[in-house]
Amino acid sequence: MDELLEPLLARDRRALSRAITLIESTRPDHRARAVALLADLPDRQALRIGLSGTPGVGKSTFIEAFGTMLTEQGLRVAVLAVDPSSARSGGSILGDKTRMETLARNPMAFIRPTPSNAQLGGVARRTREAIRLCEAAGYDVVLIETVGVGQSETLVAEMCDLFVLLLAPAGGDELQGVKRGIMEMADLILVNKADGELLGPARRTVADYAGALRLLRKRPQDPQGFPKALPVSAATGDGLAKAWEEMRALADWRREHGHLAANRAEQERQWFLADVRAGLLARLDTPAARDRLAHLGDAVAGGRAAPAEAAHEMLDWLAGQK
């Protein structure tokens, strides 16, 4: 049994941090240890909420206010970020915590930014394994935050129980700017900044999105009225309790009707398949394989071998290894 398991189950946040660092590592011995640790985790479940919003919409302020409200209700909240672009630039590694200062200091909360030097596929695996660790460490709600860049939203939707889209008040024309595919994934659209001068525009935007949602999506397995659009203000806190109530109502309904469990089972199956593919491709990531790839790639670029022929030779070589 891994030495991290006991403190993790005892809700030690440092153990959780160390366990996430372990699953982020690509070193083979770390990976083997991570696989064993994950297999030993108990089947404790949190509500997994995906949250997407473009920069400027007030996502950090929302998470800060929403997360703090949940902790005041006695719930433990973990926040994980999926932002492949910031992972590349390294920009928001410290940024995430400084943007959510109150929540970061809250003993009922845990915030973990996007790891550095990760690719989209790597971020995906790391995040879904981190969700499992957070669940085992006793968190009740896991918020998986992402920016509005298409692929990362699909990825987050595929690891959540609920998907929430946070938007800014907008003129009717701007509704077009939200991609249809992303609207279709949303269970709940929250229009932020519904306070002061923007209260009127925010309410109109809610009505516009509510209309668009009715046209765009019918999920026969969801209760009447979903997907929904609601106004919120992260700044004043207005609407946050109502938003949480709606999320819980939808999650409860899905749980009672078996949809939540069925959805998770299918997600786990897809993760398994993704892991197998990643594991196969990892065979190209050894020093010997990289040398061989470079050598054959040079022959192809130099016109001394056809791509398909060189690929055949590389695959033969891989088959002969170990």
Next chain:
Amino acid sequence: MDELLEPLLARDRRALSRAITLIESTRPDHRARAVALLADLPDRQALRIGLSGTPGVGKSTFIEAFGTMLTEQGLRVAVLAVDPSSARSGGSILGDKTRMETLARNPMAFIRPTPSNAQLGGVARRTREAIRLCEAAGYDVVLIETVGVGQSETLVAEMCDLFVLLLAPAGGDELQGVKRGIMEMADLILVNKADGELLGPARRTVADYAGALRLLRKRPQDPQGFPKALPVSAATGDGLAKAWEEMRALADWRREHGHLAANRAEQERQWFLADVRAGLLARLDTPAARDRLAHLGDAVAGGRAAPAEAAHEMLDWLAGQK
């Protein structure tokens, strides 16, 4: 030596068709034969032109008129389509030829639609191998046609010497609708329907795109003035000769300065890497592997195994095979 090689080099169109059918096959014996055939092809090169345009822009009419003009100049023209969505629906399999009736009957031209039942990765490999076959079969220009759906355009740009974007006349606001990434790939933007009442709007659109191109892209290795925007009319033929002149000028310049060869060398290296990855993943596509994946996937979905653990078991099993 493959029995298709001699008639292919003798410019027999039926042999070319059969060779493309061979490279489209996923049967292992067909694949081995295809790899050998591709390795035996002489290094004859055509000008590879990628052409993208959304439905309704007049792409088929343009290819019909442009291709016919090239054949009248004594050039042999091959047209390949990359349309993963039509591949899925099976919709345009016959459609491509009926949309370009004159060119389809022209003995100097060869039109091959998207294969059915193909995925994006499969379409990519099939298309770049088909380009090589067309070159060996004596075609001077290979047009690779795609629809404006993002990923397929990147894929086509990665197998071309030149990338041309065909657009419709538009109001200034609509320029926003063309994604920045696609504009950045374009060497030449052609604004179609520059005839009759649309001549004025088309000219204004050309000026707008020309301005946008200057802002968006600087390629120090290209000659002064590129990327360019030009008006054309596929219906009247106006501007087609000028468009061809510009394409040739850019290709000649790149050839003389070594950029064309360097670009192809890098493309071939990337194809080799893509083939290796596809070959590794093909190990999951045997009856025994599919059974195993289904069995382990059920265990994961049923909560009897963790995804990472089951993936580890699957990879062990694959390592023990053959």
